Each structure stands twice: as structure tokens, then as C-alpha cells.
Amino acid sequence: MFTGIVQATCEVVAIHKKDGLHTLEVAFEPDLREGLTIGASVANNGVCLTVTQIADDRVFFDVVEETLWLTNLVNLSVGQSINIERSLTFGSEIGGHILSGHIHTKAKVMDISHTEQHYDLTLGIEPKWMDYIFYKGFVGVNGCSLTVGEVSESGFKLHLIPETLKLTNLNRYNVGDELNIEIDSQTQVIVDTVERVLARRFNGSAR
Template identity: 75%
Template structure:
């Protein structure tokens, strides 16, 4: 489990491609690798990956074919930086919201507005996922817990503060790029439950 508070952006220094998976080698800081062990879970752009090897602050992850297809890790190249968060430790402050590291879908960057007053990103997603995305609600964006701005039938707006831009890789994204999306699980459960109840009542009334 994760909090959506990105700890660092780290460079992908190599990608070894094999049948059915890619092995990512990510350069981390000594602070991030302190106490990290093989088998631990680390979020890379919001995707929960298992550590397979640690070598001189280089951390290795095996990324399965399905994960490559369903997330933007499939478009990641050597030299790119990914958002990194280690697993949640109970007893410490939680500043974001609980994320599982299981990406639901990808959003396409529709527009970027960077002015002296603001930095806004407009995202477009499949309309079925907009049932779970609400104005002022939370959503995981490349593993970063963010508040939703204006919403439409096909997407939503993000209003990013300088601190978020400094600590994450979101400033690197341009129109047409793909960003990993994890919706809030509690919101999904509530919406799905209400829809089932309403559908059942409608069926009984017919």
C-alpha cells in the first residue's frame, strides 16, 4: 500500500527486454535504498513493482508483459525518470490517500497550460472511469495523490503547485503523452454499490 506522496523521481538507467517481461534498473539514492530488501514493493509511476535485486543503489524490477501493456511503463525509455514511493509504513504521517499501486487506466494529456500564475494539465480518459472521478475528489496520477479540478464527461483538470512539479515527473509530460491513473477505491465501491442497488430496484419495479 502507498500514500501517493512521491519521495523522488529516479532515472531508469537500463531496460533488459526478455520474453514476457522487461527488467528495469532504476538508480535510487542511498536514503531510498536504506532498509530496502529483495521482495519489497516499490511504486514506479504508481505501479506496484517487486524488487528483484539491489546493487550499489541500483534497484531492479521485473515488469510483466500485461503491466507494460496497461501502464505507461511500456512507453518508458532509458534515461526517463519515474516517480518513486516505497511502501507505506504504519505509524508515520499519511499526507495523501491510500493507493494500492494497481493502475486502473491511462489518461492522455489533452492540454498543458503553463503561465506565471498556474500550471494546469487537462487529461482525457475513457468515459466509464469518469463515474469515479469527482470535482475536489482524489485520484492517483503516476502514483501522486492529487485533487481533481474541473471535470467533464471525458476528462478532468489538474492544478499543480510548484512543489508537486519539483518532486514529481509531471512537468515532463506533453500533449499526447500517457499518464497512469488509479482511482480512489472507496469511491469506486460506493459508486458501484449504488448503481447495483438502483438497477435492482428498477428491475423489481418493471
Template identity: 70%
Template sequence: MFTGIVQATCELVAIEKRQGMHTLTVSLPEYLTEGLITGASVANNGVCLTVTRIADDRVFFDVMEETLRLTNLGSVEIGSQINIERSLTFGKEIGGHLLSGHIHTQAKVVSVAKVGEQWDLRLCVEPQWMKYILYKGFVAVNGCSLTVGEVFDDGFMLHLIPETLRLTNLKDASAGTKLNIEIDSQTQTIVDTVERVLAARGLEV
């Protein structure tokens, strides 16, 4: 489990491409490798990946074909900055919302507007996911726990404060950039339950 509070943006230093799998090598600072072991879970751009090897500051992750297809880890390049969050430790403060690290879809950045120090990102997502994205609700974008600022028929708006831009790779987003989306599990459960109950009663959603 994760909280959506990105701890660092870290450089992708190597990619080994094999049939059906890529191995990503990410350079992590010492404070993020301390106590890290093989088999641990680490969120990379919001994707829960398993540590397969550690060599000094370099941490290795195997990414399966389905994950490469569904997320933006299939298009990252050497030098890309990756949002990193280690798994949740119980007993510590949760500043975001609970995440599984399982990506539902990708959103495409439609526009980026700079309003003073704030950035407004308008994102477009496939229509079937919009029922789970609510005004002032939670959504995880590249592993960042964020609040939805506005909702449209085909997407939503994010209002990003300077601290979010400083700590994450969302500052690198531009029109056409694809970002990983994990919808809030509680919202999904409620919406799906309501739909199921209404359908059982013969009512349209």
C-alpha cells in the same frame, strides 16, 4: 499500500527486454535504498512492483506483459525519470490518500497551460472511468495523490503547484503524454454499490 506522496524522481538506467517481461533498473538515492530488501514493494509511476535485486544504488524490477500493456512502463526509455514511492510504513503521517499501486487505466494529456507558477493539465480518459472521477475528489496520476480541479465529459483538469512539479515527473508532461491513473478505491466502492442497488430495484443509473 502507498500514500501517493512521491519521494523522488529517479532515473531509469537500464531496460532488459524479454518475451513477456521487462526488467527495469532504476537508480535510487541512498535514503531510498536504506533498509530496502529483495521482495519489497516500490511504486514506479504509481505501479506497485517487487524488488528483485539490489546492487549498490541500482534497484531491479520485473514488469509482466499485462502491466506493460496497461501502464506507461511499457513505453519508458533509458533516461526516463520515474516517480518513486516506497511502501507505507504504519505509524507515519499519511499526507495523500491510500493507494494499492494497481493501475486502472491511462490518461492522455490534452493540454498544458502555465498560469503563473501553477500548471493546468487537462487529461482525457476512457468514458467508463469518468463516473469515479469527481470534482474535488482524489485521483492518483503517475503515483501522485492529486485533487481533481474540474470535470468534463471526456476527462478532467489538474492544477499543479510548484512543489508537485519540483518533486514529480509531471513537469515533463506535454500534449500526448500518457499518465497512469489509479482511481480512489472508496469512490469506486460507493459508485459501484449505488449502481448495484439501483439496478436491483429496476432503476436506471
């Protein structure tokens, strides 16, 4: 599990591509590698990946075909930076909200509004996922726990503070690029449960 508080942005130094599998080599600073072992879970742009090898300052991750298809890791290139968070440990402070590292979908950057006063991203997403995204609710975006701004039928807005821009890669995306989205699991359970209960009541009353 993860908190959605990005610990660092790390450079992709190599990508080994095979049929249905990419192996990422990511440069980790010493403090981020401390205590890291093979088999550990690390969020890369919000995607939970398993450490397969550690060599000097590099950490290796395998990304399978389904993950490539579902996430923006398929679009990575050498030299890009990705958001990194080590898995949550017992006793850690939870400053964001609980994330699983399982990406539900991708959102496309529709608009960027950047002034001296603000940095806003407008994201477009498949309408079916908007059932789980609410104004002032939480959503995981490239592994960042963020508060939702204005919402529409097909998307939502994010108001990013300078600290978020400094610690993450969200200001390195352009209009048309895609971001990984993990919806809040508690919200999903509540919405789906309410819909099932209402559907049963409606079907029962219609008989």
C-alpha cells in the same frame, strides 16, 4: 499500500527487454535504499513493483506483459525519470490518500496550460472511468495523490502547485503522452454499490 506522496524521481539507467517481460534498473539515492530488501514493494509511476535485486546504487524491478500493456512503463526509455514511493509502514503519516499501486487505466495529456501563475494539465480518459472521478475528489496520477479540478464527460483537469512540479515528473510530459491512473477505491465501491442497489430497485418495480 502507498500514500500517493512521491518520495523522489529516479532515473531509469537500463531496461532489459525480453518477450513479455522488461527488467528495469533504477538509480536510488542512499537514503531511499536504506532498509530496502529484495521482495519489497515500491511504486514506480504509481505501479506497485517488487524489488528483485539490489546492486550498488541500482534497484531492479521486473515488469510483466499485462503491466506493460496497462501502464505507461512500456514507453519508458533509458534516462527518463520515474516517480518513486516506498510502501507505507506502520506509524507513517498519511498525507495523501491510500493507493494500492494497481493501475486502472491510462489518461492522455490533452492540453497543458503553463503560465507564471499556474500549471494545469487536462487529461482525457475513457468515459466509463469518469463515473469514479469527481470535482475535488482524489485520483492517483503517476503515483501522485492529486485533487481533481474541473471534470467533463471524457476527462478532467489538474491544477499542479510548484511543490508537486518540483518533486514529481508530471511537468516532463507533453500533449499526447500517457499517465497512469488509479481511481480512489472507496469512491469506486460506493458508486458501484449505489448503481447495483438502484438497478435492483428499478428491475423490481418494473415487474
